[in-house]
Structure formats: C-alpha cells, structure tokens
Amino acid sequence: xxxxxxxxxxxxxxxxxxxxxxxxxxxxxxxxxxxxxxxxxxxxxxxxxxxxxxxxxxxxxxxxxxxxxxxxxxxxxxxxxxxxxxxxxxxxxxxxxxxxxxxxxxxxxxxxxxxxxxxxxxxxxxxxxxxxxxxxxxxxxxxxxxxxxxxxxxxxxxxxxxxxxxxxxxxxxxxxxxxxxxxxxxxxxxxxxxxxxxxxxxxxxxxxxxxxxxxxxxxxxxxxxxxxxxxxxxxxxxxxxxxxxxxxxxxxxxxxxxxxxxxxxxxxxxxxxxxxxxxxxxxxxxxxxxxxxxxxxxxxxxxxxxxxxxxxxxxxxxxxxxxxxxxxxxxxxxxxxxxxxxxxxxxxxxxxxxxxxxxxxxxxxxxxxxxxxxxxxxxxxxxxxxxxxxxxxxxxxxxxxxxxxxxxxxxxxxxxxxxxxxxxxxxxxxxxxxxxxxxxxxxxxxxxxxxxxxxxxxxxxxxxxxxxxxxxxxxxxxxxxxxxxxxxxxxxxxxxxxxxxxxxxxxxxxxxxxxxxxxxxxxxxxxxxxxxxx
Numbered sequence: 001x002x003x004x005x006x007x008x009x010x011x012x013x014x015x016x017x018x019x020x021x022x023x024x025x026x027x028x029x030x031x032x033x034x035x036x037x038x039x040x041x042x043x044x045x046x047x048x049x050x051x052x053x054x055x056x057x058x059x060x061x062x063x064x065x066x067x068x069x070x071x072x073x074x075x076x077x078x079x080x081x082x083x084x085x086x087x088x089x090x091x092x093x094x095x096x097x098x099x100x101x102x103x104x105x106x107x108x109x110x111x112x113x114x115x116x117x118x119x120x121x122x123x124x125x126x127x128x129x130x131x132x133x134x135x136x137x138x139x140x141x142x143x144x145x146x147x148x149x150x151x152x153x154x155x156x157x158x159x160x161x162x163x164x165x166x167x168x169x170x171x172x173x174x175x176x177x178x179x180x181x182x183x184x185x186x187x188x189x190x191x192x193x194x195x196x197x198x199x200x201x202x203x204x205x206x207x208x209x210x211x212x213x214x215x216x217x218x219x220x221x222x223x224x225x226x227x228x229x230x231x232x233x234x235x236x237x238x239x240x241x242x243x244x245x246x247x248x249x250x251x252x253x254x255x256x257x258x259x260x261x262x263x264x265x266x267x268x269x270x271x272x273x274x275x276x277x278x279x280x281x282x283x284x285x286x287x288x289x290x291x292x293x294x295x296x297x298x299x300x301x302x303x304x305x306x307x308x309x310x311x312x313x314x315x316x317x318x319x320x321x322x323x324x325x326x327x328x329x330x331x332x333x334x335x336x337x338x339x340x341x342x343x344x345x346x347x348x349x350x351x352x353x354x355x356x357x358x359x360x361x362x363x364x365x366x367x368x369x370x371x372x373x374x375x376x377x378x379x380x381x382x383x384x385x386x387x388x389x390x391x392x393x394x395x396x397x398x399x400x401x402x403x404x405x406x407x408x409x410x411x412x413x414x415x416x417x418x419x420x421x422x423x424x425x426x427x428x429x430x431x432x433x434x435x436x437x438x439x440x441x442x443x444x445x446x447x448x449x450x451x452x453x454x455x456x457x458x459x460x461x462x463x464x465x466x467x468x469x470x471x472x473x474x475x476x477x478x479x480x481x482x483x484x485x486x487x488x489x490x491x492x493x494x495x496x497x498x499x500x501x502x503x504x505x506x507x508x509x510x511x512x513x514x515x516x517x518x519x520x521x522x523x524x525x526x527x528x529x530x531x532x533x534x
Contacts, residue, residue: 013239019249020238027234028227035226039217047127047215048135048208050142054082054120055201082202083115086122086145095144099137110134111141121205131211138208146202153201161191246462251485254456257463258470263453263482264293264323268489272322277354278381279329290326293484294334297327300451300481308419308429308449309481314437314465318457319486321349324432327453331428332394333381339426340396343445344434345406348399361400366414372397372422395426411444419448437469446478457486 017024085091092107099107112125126138168176168184175181248254255262266272266289271282279287300306311324321344328340341362342350351361360375379394403409422429431449433442446452452473456466473480 015250016242017235017238020241023241024231024234024238027237028230031230031233032223032226035222036219039219039222042217043129044214045127045129045216046131046134046211046213047125048131048138048211049206050124050126050138050204050208051206052086052122052124052142052145053203053205054078054122055203079115079120082120083113083122085149086113086124088148091141091145091148094148095137095141098140098144107137107141110137122202124208126208127215135208135210139204142204142208146204149201157191157194161188164188164191246464247459248456248461248463248466249458251458251488253463254458254461254466254483254485257466258454258473258480258483260454260480260482261296262485263296264289264484265488266319266323266484266486268487272319272326277325277329277379279326280382287326290323290330293323293327294330296482297331297451297453304450306451306481307423307427308431309451309453310431310433310442310445310449311453311455312433312436312442312446312469313455313457314461314469315435315457316347316438317460318435318455320435320455321432323453323455323484323486324430325350328394328396328428328430329381331430332379332392335392336427337425338394338428338430339376339422340394341422341429341431342397342399343410343431343441345399345402345409345441346434346439348402350396350432351398361398363400363403363409365397365400366409366412366418367403372418372425375400406441407439407444410441415444416448419445435465435469436472437465443472443476446473446476450479451481452478453481453484455484455486458488460487 089104089108092111093104095111096102096104096107110127112127114123114125115121124138124142126134126141128134128137164184164187168181168188171181171184242249251262251265267286269283269286271286276282279290297306297309309327311320311327313320321342324340328338332338340350342348343362345363348361360370362375364370365372365375376395376397379396381392381394409415419429431445433445436442436446454469454473472478
C-alpha cells in the first residue's frame with residue numbers, strides 16, 4: 001500500500017524542517033531576542049485607570065413627575081453614545097487647559113476610553129512615563145468630562161428659565177400674585193432646583209491610583225510572542241528556501257525518481273576524498289559501503305552475465321568517480337579480474353588524485369598508439385579480510401590525453417570493439433563516465449554496456465538534471481541496475497544499510513520487503529535490452 005498524499009506532505013514538511021533546522025533555530029532565537037532587546041531599551045510607560053458610572057438620563061424628569069418621559073433607549077446604543085461623549089476632543093481640550101504644558105493632542109494620545117459592553121460604565125486609561133501623572137491625568141479627565149456634561153445640562157435648563165422669567169415680569173401685579181403667577185413661579189423654582197441637581201449624567205465611581213509597575217514594555221510577554229512568531233517565521237522561511245532549492249535532499253526521492261533499488265549508500269565522510277588508492281586507510285564503515293555495493297551487484301549477476309558496468313550521474317561532484325573506484329577495488333579484492341576505465345575524457349581526475357603514472361590511457365588505446373597492456377596501470381590490493389591468499393591486482397585504464405572531440409571517440413566502432421575485448425579478458429569492467437545529464441559523452445557508452453548505475457549526491461544533484469538523466473536512460477532503454485546514494489547522513493543511512501530504506505513500491509509502514517527487492521531486481525533485469533553478444 002502506497003502512502004497517502006497527506007502522509008507524504010507531512011513527511012516532506014518534517015524532512016524539510018530537519019534539513020533547514022539551523023535556519024529555523026536562527027529565527028526562533030533571533031526574533032524573541034530582538035523583541036526582548038527592543039523592550040529593554042524602550043522607556044517605561046505607566047497606565048492608571050479610572051471608572052465612570054452613567055446615571056439614568058430621565059432621573060430628573062421622573063423625580064419631578066414630568067408629564068412626558070421618553071421611552072427607554074437601546075442599551076447598546078446608549079453605551080455607544082456615552083463612549084463617544086467621553087471621547088470628545090472638547091473634553092481633551094478642557095483637560096489640557098487645566099494642565100500646564102499639555103495640549104489637546106497630547107491628552108488625546110495619552111487617554112484611552114473603553115466601554116463595559118452594555119453596562120453603564122466606561123473605563124478611562126491614562127498612560128505616561130510618570131506613574132503619578134498618569135493617575136492625575138485619568139482622574140482629571142474623568143472629572144472634566146463630568147463637569148463638561150453638567151455645565152451643558154445646566155446651560156440647557158438656564159435657557160429654559162429665561163423666557164419663564166420674562167413671562168413672569170410681564171404679568172400685571174394682580175396676576176403676578178394670582179394663580180397664574182404662582183404656577184409660573186413654581187415652575188421656575190423647579191427649574192432652579194433641577195439645575196442644581198445636574199451631575200452630568202455620570203459619576204466617578206473609582207478613582208485612578210498610582211500604578212506600581214509599568215504597563216509597557218513587558219520583555220517576558222514580548223519574548224513569548226517573539227518566540228511564537230519566530231517559530232512561524234522559521235517554518236515559513238524553511239518552506240520558501242526548500243521550495244526554491246532545486247537540489248535533492250531526501251534519499252527516497254532519488255530512489256523513487258529512477259524507480260530502481262538502492263545498491264549502495266555512502267556516508268558523509270571526508271575520508272573518501274583521500275589519496276589512498278587501496279582504500280585501506282578509510283574507516284571500516286566507509287569501506288563497508290563499497291562492499292555492500294559489490295554484494296548487491298553480485299545479486300544482479302545471478303540472473304544475467306553483467307561484465308561491464310557504467311557509473312554515471314546527473315551532475316558533477318556527485319561522486320561517480322569515487323563510486324567507480326570503490327566498486328572496482330572491492331570486486332578485485334573479492335578475486336574478480338577487474339578493469340577500471342576512466343571514460344571521462346573532458347575532466348579526468350583519477351590519475352591526479354592517486355598520483356599514478358599515466359603516460360598513456362584510453363585515448364591512446366583507441367587511437368592505436370599503445371595496447372591495453374601498455375596503457376593499463378596495475379594496482380596491488382590486499383586480499384579480503386581474513387583471507388590468506390596473495391594480494392590481488394586491479395587494472396586501471398586512465399583517461400589519457402584529451403582528444404579533440406571526446407564524444408566522437410567514445411561512440412566510435414573502436415570503442416565498441418574495445419569493450420567487447422575487455423569483457424572477454426576481465427570478469428568485471430567498471431567504466432567511469434562524465435555526468436550524462438550535463439554532457440553527451442556517456443550516452444554512446446550506455447548502449448554498449450550491460451549495466452548502468454546512477455550516483456546521486458544529496459545536496460548536490462539537481463532535480464531537473466536527475467529527471468533529464470532518467471528520461472535519457474528510458475529513451476536509450478538503458479539497463480539501469482540501481483542507484484547509489486552519496487553523502488547520506490548517518491541517521492538516514494542506517495535504514496538503507498540494513499535493508500530498511502524506503503523505496504517504491506513500499507510496504508505499508510514505508511519499509512521495503514524482501515519480495516519488493518526481488519521484484520525491483522527482476523524489473524531491472526527484465527527491462528534490459530539483450531546485449532549484442534548475448
């Protein structure tokens with residue numbers, strides 16, 4: 001059963017985060033650090049809070065038994081109206097006039113008014129660098145609003161008193177002390193009492209106290225928010241970088257791309273770049289990777305006679321030359337008559353790397369200047385571990401001088417005849433070629449050999465180059481045997497070394513079964529075209 005797309009997406013995200021872990025950790029550390037740092041250098045601000053209670057607006061009319069009392073208003077609308085009144089710029093201007101050095105703008109920026117929902121309350125918050133001034137400003141603003149509303153209500157009542165006084169003064173003396181005059185005097189007295197009872201419709205129910213701790217900045221809170229946003233930023237940046245990175249990062253991706261089994265897994269190791277031609281000085285774990293490749297190749301050879309193997313890759317730097325050398329060494333140590341041919345005629349590296357004498361090479365043999373015996377270099381190798389037999393020999397045919405047109409030389413009939421010759425003389429011929437997706441030199445050789453092994457290096461092989469190489473191999477009906485993973489981290493290498501690497505097809509838990517491996521081998525062998533000599 002194949003994994004679902006959701007499982008793949010989650011696995012891809014987790015793998016991407018593991019690969020970009022340093023970048024994620026950088027965001028997680030830097031963002032909260034910056035938040036805390038900015039909080040520390042900011043000047044402290046203190047916030048004091050005062051509370052207002054709004055009175056019943058019809059209280060005075062009900063008190064004097066007014067003939068008409070308006071119906072109850074909507075509580076939400078009334079609360080919004082009260083909030084707007086408290087927030088009037090006029091109130092800020094009156095408050096600033098009572099404070100030396102303050103302006104309407106400063107008061108407005110320092111005051112924050114909020115409502116208690118449908119409750120008849122409002123909260124006035126004043127923020128200042130001085131805790132005592134913050135409390136003073138909050139209380140003064142609340143009292144100024146109350147006085148502002150009281151004066152406005154009283155002015156409305158006084159405006160109603162004026163025509164009533166004029167009406168009383170215009171009455172004749174007899175009427176002034178009569179029923180009409182007394183009624184008007186009573187009404188005037190009620191208005192005077194009503195004016196004295198005005199409170200502005202609000203009461204300061206809680207005065208602001210001097211705050212003891214700053215309201216801002218809060219380094220711990222800002223640091224926590226910074227850590228949260230740092231995680232989100234790290235994940236986002238990791239996904240963006242991963243999406244823009246065109247190189248292969250997941251071992252299973254290369255295996256699934258070519259739909260061939262993994263034949264070998266090379267660890268991340270600087271020892272593999274050394275100059276020891278016999279590979280005896282490298283760690284045993286690294287040497288075991290080449291031994292595993294040779295053992296897997298022998299499993300293929302049980303079904304068909306594979307005497308020539310071409311090692312190629314999608315990009316330069318994938319490690320194909322190292323893989324070719326290691327495979328040849330292990331085959332020779334196992335007692336196989338082995339010939340390693342360096343067919344990378346454009347940029348040969350093996351002779352210089354191992355400081356080997358290479359006056360002649362493949363080009364000299366193909367041009368007829370020298371025979372294979374005169375051009376090949378013999379390398380004495382110790383026998384296999386716990387083997388008392390004499391040292392084994394590995395023949396190496398370096399590239400030699402670069403020809404004018406390497407592609408024409410490699411696709412010539414002389415090259416095909418030479419391969420048929422060495423296949424008769426040796427039990428295994430390993431051919432190191434240039435990257436097939438980059439230059440065309442390896443393409444003619446693919447149809448001449450009996451097996452192709454693709455090398456991919458994590459963090460170096462580009463996805464589009466690997467897809468192009470697979471397309472080329474399919475178009476040529478190449479006998480692709482499998483892939484070799486290079487620079488695999490130790491955590492990811494364990495499963496492949498011991499047979500637990502993910503592959504296509506995969507079992508339900510993502511591990512390859514023995515039958516899956518057999519099917520992959522049969523598919524690789526069955527899809528191979530017949531060799532000209534078969």
